[in-house]
Amino acid sequence: MTAQTLDGAATLETIKAELAQRVAALKDQGITPGLGTVLVGDDPGSHWYVGAKHKDCAEIGITSIRRDLPATATQAEAEAVIDELNADSACTGFIVQQPTGLDEFALLSRVDPDKDVDGLHPTNLGKLVLGESGPLPCTPVGSIELLRRHGVEIAGAEVVVVGRGITVGRPLGLLLTRRSENATVTLCHTGTRDLASHVRQADVVVAAAGVPGIITADMVKPGAAVLDVGVSRVDGKVTGDVAPDVWDVAGWVSPNPKGVGPMTRAMLLTNIVEIAEKSARA
Numbered sequence: 001m002t003a004q005t006l007d008g009a010a011t012l013e014t015i016k017a018e019l020a021q022r023v024a025a026l027k028d029q030g031i032t033p034g035l036g037t038v039l040v041g042d043d044p045g046s047h048w049y050v051g052a053k054h055k056d057c058a059e060i061g062i063t064s065i066r067r068d069l070p071a072t073a074t075q076a077e078a079e080a081v082i083d084e085l086n087a088d089s090a091c092t093g094f095i096v097q098q099p100t101g102l103d104e105f106a107l108l109s110r111v112d113p114d115k116d117v118d119g120l121h122p123t124n125l126g127k128l129v130l131g132e133s134g135p136l137p138c139t140p141v142g143s144i145e146l147l148r149r150h151g152v153e154i155a156g157a158e159v160v161v162v163g164r165g166i167t168v169g170r171p172l173g174l175l176l177t178r179r180s181e182n183a184t185v186t187l188c189h190t191g192t193r194d195l196a197s198h199v200r201q202a203d204v205v206v207a208a209a210g211v212p213g214i215i216t217a218d219m220v221k222p223g224a225a226v227l228d229v230g231v232s233r234v235d236g237k238v239t240g241d242v243a244p245d246v247w248d249v250a251g252w253v254s255p256n257p258k259g260v261g262p263m264t265r266a267m268l269l270t271n272i273v274e275i276a277e278k279s280a281r282a
């Protein structure tokens with residue numbers, strides 16, 4: 001048996017087509033959404049991600065505001081750019097691409113929460129904890145959307161999330177246990193004593209540990225859905241957390257690349273359009 005593909009690349013294209021119509025409707029009302037990005041340093045991966053985000057925007061009619069700073073940029077210089085984007089009415093929302101090598105908590109906290117299209121500002125993460133509406137973190141909500149659009153049942157499912165990071169694991173646990181998702185979540189991490197015994201119980205496994213091949217076929221329940229979120233570069237090649245033999249056992253697998261990564265971009269675009277639509281209604 002070979003698992004079916006949770007195709008993030010194709011789903012991104014579908015979502016872009018849907019959003020292009022919503023952007024056109026906003027433009028009819030005189031509103032052009034704009035995405036800002038703040039990038040610090042020379043990391044090739046970060047440059048690729050930011051470039052891809054702006055290319056997506058161009059394809060669906062969202063304006064780009066790109067601020068690239070050198071690796072020598074200081075905290076004060078990065079904060080000054082954030083202040084500028086907070087004040088720019090052409091900028092619907094913006095992100096600070098991670099990693100920056102600076103004090104990221106201070107940078108994220110400085111972003112206007114109403115322009116936080118990454119959903120990572122402490123106020124917006126707090127809203128997520130409280131069950132209040134607000135922009136949601138892109139990778140976790142993109143993971144759920146990928147499952148939903150492929151008809152994978154989430155309500156009542158046993159979900160094991162491997163990884164407790166702030167951009168993926170921790171918010172994903174919160175999202176999946178909302179009443180609207182109704183999953184039962186076990187959050188595993190590097191301190192988990194017997195990872196395999198937890199993963200074996202799961203209907204859905206989300207591997208976000210950043211450890212190449214940490215999820216192997218012997219750990220996966222036959223027919224389970226496995227999302228490969230972790231990104232490592234091995235010999236310059238993107239490598240996920242899911243070993244290739246998992247495809248022989250699982251019912252669904254998200255490839256890496258072309259799985260959850262493109263969904264992160266799709267949800268960023270969605271967050272921008274939703275903020276612009278909210279401003280149109282105000």
Ligand SMILES: Nc1nc2c(c(=O)[nH]1)N[C@@H](CN(C=O)c1ccc(C(=O)N[C@@H](CCC(=O)O)C(=O)O)cc1)CN2
Pocket residue numbers: 045048049052095096097098099118138139167238256257258259260261262263264265
């Ligand atoms: N401010 C943020 N920084 C980072 C985030 C984030 O959500 N917000 N997440 C990651 C990187 N990331 C988004 O910025 C991201 C990851 C992957 C992709 C993607 O489309 N990947 C492609 C292939 C990429 C390649 O070949 O290198 C894929 O998976 O098919 C987009 C965005 C860390 N930083």
